[in-house]
Amino acid sequence: MALPQDRITLPVAVLGQLMPMYLWVGPTGGLCAAGPTMVKLIGRGDPVGLPFADHFDLRRARRVRGDSAQSVRDLVGQRLQLTLRRDPATTLRGIAVPVGADGAEGIFLNMSFGVGLADAVRKHHLTDADFAPSDLAMELLYLQEAKTAVMGEWQGLNERLQAARRAAEAQAMTDALTGLANRRAFDFGLQAAIDQVARGSPGFALAHLDLDHFKAVNDTLGHAAGDRVLATVAQVLHEEMRRGDLVARIGGDEFALILRGPIEPDQLLALGARIIAGLEERCRVNGEPSGVSASLGVVMSQSYAQPDPQRMLADADAALYASKHQGRSRCTVVTPKVGHCAPINDTAPCKTTQIASDAATGCTLPVVPAAPASSSAV
Amino acid sequence: MHGLINRSIQIFLCETYGGTLWADVASAAGLGPDGFEAMLHYDDDVTDVVLASASGRLGKPRAALLEDFGAFLVTQEPLRRLLRFGGVDYADFLLSLDELQGRGLMALPDLDLPALGLNVHAGGRFTLTVQGDLPGWGAIATGLLRAMADDYGALATIEPMAPKNGTELLSIELHDARFAVGRRFDLAQPVVGAE
Numbered sequence: 070m071a072l073p074q075d076r077i078t079l080p081v082a083v084l085g086q087l088m089p090m091y092l093w094v095g096p097t098g099g100l101c102a103a104g105p106t107m108v109k110l111i112g113r114g115d116p117v118g119l120p121f122a123d124h125f126d127l128r129r130a131r132r133v134r135g136d137s138a139q140s141v142r143d144l145v146g147q148r149l150q151l152t153l154r155r156d157p158a159t160t161l162r163g164i165a166v167p168v169g170a171d172g173a174e175g176i177f178l179n180m181s182f183g184v185g186l187a188d189a190v191r192k193h194h195l196t197d198a199d200f201a202p203s204d205l206a207m208e209l210l211y212l213q214e215a216k217t218a219v220m221g222e223w224q225g226l227n228e229r230l231q232a233a234r235r236a237a238e239a240q241a242m243t244d245a246l247t248g249l250a251n252r253r254a255f256d257f258g259l260q261a262a263i264d265q266v267a268r269g270s271p272g273f274a275l276a277h278l279d280l281d282h283f284k285a286v287n288d289t290l291g292h293a294a295g296d297r298v299l300a301t302v303a304q305v306l307h308e309e310m311r312r313g314d315l316v317a318r319i320g321g322d323e324f325a326l327i328l329r330g331p332i333e334p335d336q337l338l339a340l341g342a343r344i345i346a347g348l349e350e351r352c353r354v355n356g357e358p359s360g361v362s363a364s365l366g367v368v369m370s371q372s373y374a375q376p377d378p379q380r381m382l383a384d385a386d387a388a389l390y391a392s393k394h395q396g397r398s399r400c401t402v403v404t405p406k407v408g409h410c411a412p413i414n415d416t417a418p419c420k421t422t423q424i425a426s427d428a429a430t431g432c433t434l435p436v437v438p439a440a441p442a443s444s445s446a447v
Numbered sequence: 448m449h450g451l452i453n454r455s456i457q458i459f460l461c462e463t464y465g466g467t468l469w470a471d472v473a474s475a476a477g478l479g480p481d482g483f484e485a486m487l488h489y490d491d492d493v494t495d496v497v498l499a500s501a502s503g504r505l506g507k508p509r510a511a512l513l514e515d516f517g518a519f520l521v522t523q524e525p526l527r528r529l530l531r532f533g534g535v536d537y538a539d540f541l542l543s544l545d546e547l548q549g550r551g552l553m554a555l556p557d558l559d560l561p562a563l564g565l566n567v568h569a570g571g572r573f574t575l576t577v578q579g580d581l582p583g584w585g586a587i588a589t590g591l592l593r594a595m596a597d598d599y600g601a602l603a604t605i606e607p608m609a610p611k612n613g614t615e616l617l618s619i620e621l622h623d624a625r626f627a628v629g630r631r632f633d634l635a636q637p638v639v640g641a642e
Contacts, residue, residue, distance in 0.1 A: 191636075197535045198535065211532035214525065214529060214636055215555075217636075219555055226487075229481075
């Protein structure tokens, strides 16, 4: 018996095995049959006779006019996107072909889920039996879960690397003994403070501090005692700092402070006095005063038309050595020339103000020598 | 060896035998206390040292340790789910093993899983060839396939056979694909935080 070459006849149940999401819409727009998964999605039991338009919305089709039988036939040959009326988030896509001569017996649609597959599976309680074995739905679900797991691992790695980087950065910026900023962090901080002045910030003061009589402690009592003194100094300095200030250990017994402005010379002197008094009081060895004190030199950014880190450091250093030469345990503040606050040219530092500390009594004696108006005199 | 596999071995050793054993093994392999990073690659020698060291410390042959590792993998829910996507029942799952390496590569293009090849014989008998970089993938597959049989509720015997030309071989006998009620597997991934 010769079989017709151009057609296949299959029972609808077999069609359902091949295409669990098919729909046969009759010429008047009523459902004639549907695949088992489609029946599940419609959720109304036997689908025969249900109006197509009551259960599906056309999301994308080039030609459509209302929901008449004519328009259903118009869908033939097109890629379609449908949504379920009872669950508009579930999107189906597929193609429609005519049934019978020129669609006389309606249209046949074969649909599948798009990227919303995982949600649809969850909402409609679908199982692997709801998909044709040739459908890549399982692979898509597998990939989605595998991707989530892999992304989770990457995210974990990134977080651990980020934490390690932060720790390494903090370590690279910290003085291990005292926990203060180190020289590198100080250089960054000074440049940042100068950059902020250029952007209109109210200026800052730079203090350079060198311990007095520290070598004696180190030499006679050992490095461990010296280290404890340094830690105490760090503590005293840290307590004097405000938010936004920076305190750094920049050498063996050398420290530097960046004090954000606005800040007045007498405030700087008072700060110097508190630091000196605090150090002398608290740097003790075996409960006895260690004799350690400090000399400070302070410069202010307002003294410079264009502050430069090297220049400011050199001037603060010169002011520090002025304190040393005057007998140590004192603070020298180089103030901008009165009436010439800014801008001033490179011969700026002009007037020094000093306080000295009497180590024996711990009281501070303001000393205000009228220093000549040049840096070399400081 | 991919870090994901190394990291899995680490978690297996930690969870089964405790952090102290892992610390000893890690130190023998020159790893830091945090061990392996799942998304980095490691020299195969490191994996070998980890396995040799754990096997020595536990007094357990390497193959037995790897079989336990294979079974342990199935206790990891995300991995169990990925494996269950392989088939609707155990027989279907066995037939999907040919694709396992490819599925791994779909998830992670540099994942070095072994190549598996399933030969089907009459009467529910199969042989599986296992070809991987790490000697012992056959033992891992043995443990994993036994655990997956339980997961599907199938009754099967899986035994290693003598390797042929460097290829590891397993014999699988499927007695009853629906011997018991398997563990539940919903296609929909459980929602995190929902009960």
